[in-house]
Structures are given as structure tokens and as C-alpha cells.
Amino acid sequence: MTAPLLKVDHLTVGFPSKAGVVGAVTDVSFEIHPGEVLAVVGESGSGKSVTALAVMRLHSKSTHISGSVMFNDTDLLALPEDQMRAIRGRDIAMIFQDPMTALNPVFTVGMQIVEAILLHHHDMTKQKAWERAVELLDMVGVPEPRRRAAQYPHEFSGGMRQRAMIAMAISNDPKLLIADEPTTALDVTVQAQVMEVLHEVKRATGSAIMLITHDLGLVAGSADRVQVMYASRLFETGSIDEIFYESRNPYTRALLDSIPDLEGTKDELHPIPGNPPSLLRPPAGCPFRPRCSMAIELCREQTPALIQIANSHASRCHRADELAVLAAGAPA
Ligand SMILES: Nc1ncnc2c1ncn2[C@@H]1O[C@H](COP(=O)(O)OP(=O)(O)OP(=O)(O)O)[C@@H](O)[C@H]1O
Numbered sequence: 613m614t615a616p617l618l619k620v621d622h623l624t625v626g627f628p629s630k631a632g633v634v635g636a637v638t639d640v641s642f643e644i645h646p647g648e649v650l651a652v653v654g655e656s657g658s659g660k661s662v663t664a665l666a667v668m669r670l671h672s673k674s675t676h677i678s679g680s681v682m683f684n685d686t687d688l689l690a691l692p693e694d695q696m697r698a699i700r701g702r703d704i705a706m707i708f709q710d711p712m713t714a715l716n717p718v719f720t721v722g723m724q725i726v727e728a729i730l731l732h733h734h735d736m737t738k739q740k741a742w743e744r745a746v747e748l749l750d751m752v753g754v755p756e757p758r759r760r761a762a763q764y765p766h767e768f769s770g771g772m773r774q775r776a777m778i779a780m781a782i783s784n785d786p787k788l789l790i791a792d793e794p795t796t797a798l799d800v801t802v803q804a805q806v807m808e809v810l811h812e813v814k815r816a817t818g819s820a821i822m823l824i825t826h827d828l829g830l831v832a833g834s835a836d837r838v839q840v841m842y843a844s845r846l847f848e849t850g851s852i853d854e855i856f857y858e859s860r861n862p863y864t865r866a867l868l869d870s871i872p873d874l875e876g877t878k879d880e881l882h883p884i885p886g887n888p889p890s891l892l893r894p895p896a897g898c899p900f901r902p903r904c905s906m907a908i909e910l911c912r913e914q915t916p917a918l919i920q921i922a923n924s925h926a927s928r929c930h931r932a933d934e935l936a937v938l939a940a941g942a943p944a
């Protein structure tokens with residue numbers, strides 16, 4: 613296998629508050645290889661965005677952060693800000709959930725893409741950058757890209773704005789594209805189109821993609837690997853098949869049970885009961901215990917470790933071995 617493009621080791625992120633430190637990311641380690649699509653999935657508040665923002669080094673000064681984030685051979689967490697600025701937007705780019713907050717309402721869409729290009733290509737003329745912006749809008753499926761480039765963000769529909777954001781993000785051919793809930797604000801048909809655009813971007817540019825979503829259903833056709841987060845920790849990580857058909861984790865299984873199946877034939881959906889625990893004062897033992905139908909006494913006493921099951925498959929659960937038997941039979 614090729615060397616990883618991104619290697620995150622023991623990343624831990626905490627936000628100090630009057631009441632104590634909110635542990636938003638706890639001891640998270642993972643890799644993304646060149647050209648790979650890694651999906652990061654989990655309920656709201658599980659630490660997905662904070663993990664991505666730490667990779668981009670977009671946390672505030674007061675944030676407690678430890679571990680390492682190696683991008684190729686560079687530890688991003690140790691990099692001076694000016695060098696990080698050169699990497700951000702060029703080698704690693706990010707697409708946010710709500711393009712309206714990321715696009716500036718007073719500049720045309722084309723001009724904003726031009727600015728993004730010129731930031732990292734000081735020698736390029738504005739005219740050339742404009743042509744490139746039109747080309748990029750065309751590539752992400754914006755119809756009449758030349759006319760549309762001269763329009764303002766409010767003249768774009770939600771789906772078109774997200775395409776414009778993707779065009780801006782890929783304007784400097786990033787090696788890694790981080791897409792944080794890129795389709796959450798869109799209706800289902802437009803969601804599928806935007807996912808298609810991301811596919812096309814991957815095919816055309818060879819960028820690796822970190823796709824963050826709370827929707828496991830979205831990742832089945834899009835990702836190479838999935839990593840499931842719960843209450844600031846990695847709970848399971850594996851290939852699409854390992855996660856969808858051989859999951860060894862009750863939380864992942866509960867997530868799978870809560871989404872419509874791919875064929876839309878599932879009779880009943882089962883939302884996960886209860887809420888994730890406080891990250892300010894996490895309970896002892898397994899953080900999923902109060903909501904877990906398989907919990908035993910040990911789960912109250914000891915936090916399970918993330919255990920390797922197969923080459924690409926790992927799970928955090930005291931009962932992961934027993935789930936192997938279940939995986940061989942009917943889905944839980
Ligand atoms: N700047 C901050 N200060 C304090 N707490 C924060 C800050 N940013 C995030 N958090 C907390 O850290 C935890 C993880 O947040 P994060 O945004 O990563 O969740 P998420 O998995 O992306 O959820 P969502 O699906 O809702 O986007 C949450 O409990 C959140 O409230």
C-alpha cells in the first residue's frame with residue numbers, strides 16, 4: 613500500500629470552559645491514503661467537525677490540542693501559522709455544510725473563485741484565473757458557467773452554491789478535500805447530484821476525500837472506508853463491507869438500524885434511544901452503555917479499547933467477539 617497522505621495519531625482536542633474542559637476529540641488515530649475516500653460518521657456532537665478543524669488547524673488559541681497530524685512528512689500541529697496558511701486551501705481544502713456562510717454575499721461567485729486561485733498563484737493574471745474559474749464551475753456541473761460566474765451567491769440555488777463551493781475548494785488541486793456535511797442542507801435529489809460531483813472531482817483530480825456526515829446511508833456508494841465516531845472517540849473503523857455487513861460494534865449496528873436501507877425495503881426504522889453523554893463529565897466505562905442493548909456489568913466499569921479485528925477493521929466494544937457470531941447469521 614502507498615504511504616498515507618494524512619496520518620493522525622492520538623489526536624485529542626478539548627475546549628476549556630468555566631465548568632471544565634469539554635473533551636471533543638479523544639485519542640483519535642486514523643490514516644487517509646492518496647485518492648481514498650474516508651467517510652467519518654456519527655451522531656451530532658460526536659467530534660467529526662472538530663477532528664476536521666484540527667487537521668486544518670482552524671481551532672482557536674485557547675483550545676487544548678495534543679497528538680500529531682502528519683500530512684505527507686509534515687506535522688501540521690507543529691507548523692508555524694504562515695506555513696500552515698500556504699498548505700490550507702492549496703494542499704488541503706475544505707467544503708462546509710452551509711455554503712452561504714462560506715461565500716461572501718457582496719462578491720460574485722466567479723470573483724471568489726478567482727481570489728482563491730490567486731491566493732496560491734501569485735503570478736497568474738486575473739483574466740487567466742477568471743477563465744479557470746469558469747472551467748471549474750463547468751466541471752462541477754454549473755450550467756452556463758460563464759454567465760453564472762458573474763452572478764452573486766444569492767442568485768444560486770442551494771445545490772448550485774454547494775457546487776460553487778466545491779469549485780472553489782478544488783481550485784488549487786488539493787491533495788486532500790475535507791467535505792463537512794456537504795449535502796445536509798439539500799434535498800435528497802440534489803444531495804445525490806452533489807455526491808456525484810464529489811465522485812467526479814475524485815476521478816478527475818485524484819484528490820483524497822474526507823467525507824463527514826451523520827448519514828450512514830450516504831456513504832455506502834461513495835466511500836472506500838468508514839470510521840464511526842461516538843462521544844469524541846472512534847468506535848469502529850472498516851471497509852464499507854465490514855461496516856455495513858460485518859459490524860462488530862453495537863453503536864454502528866444501532867446507527868445502521870436507524871437509517872433506511874439502500875433498497876428502501878426496510879419495514880421499520882429504529883432511532884437510537886437516549887442521548888450521547890456529556891463530554892464535560894463523561895461517565896466511567898463505555899460511553900454508549902446507557903443506550904446499549906448489549907451492555908453488561910464490565911461496560912459500566914471499564915472503557916473498552918479500540919481492538920483490531922482484521923487488517924482494516926477495528927472496534928471499540930467489550931463484546932466485539934460475540935458480535936462476530938451475530939455477523940455470520942442474520943443482521944442484528
Ligand atoms: N468551539 C467550541 N467550544 C466548545 N465546545 C465545542 C466547540 N466546538 C465544538 N464543541 C463541542 O465539541 C463536541 C464535538 O463537536 P463537533 O462539532 O465536532 O460535532 P460533530 O460530530 O461535527 O456534530 P454535528 O453532526 O452536529 O456537526 C460537541 O459537544 C460540541 O458542542
Ligand code: SF4
Binds near residue numbers: 904928
Ligand atoms: S462495550 Fe458494552 S456498552 Fe459499550 S458498546 Fe460494547 S456492549 Fe455496548
Ligand SMILES: [Mg+2]
Binds near residue numbers: 660661662792
Ligand atoms: Mg459537524
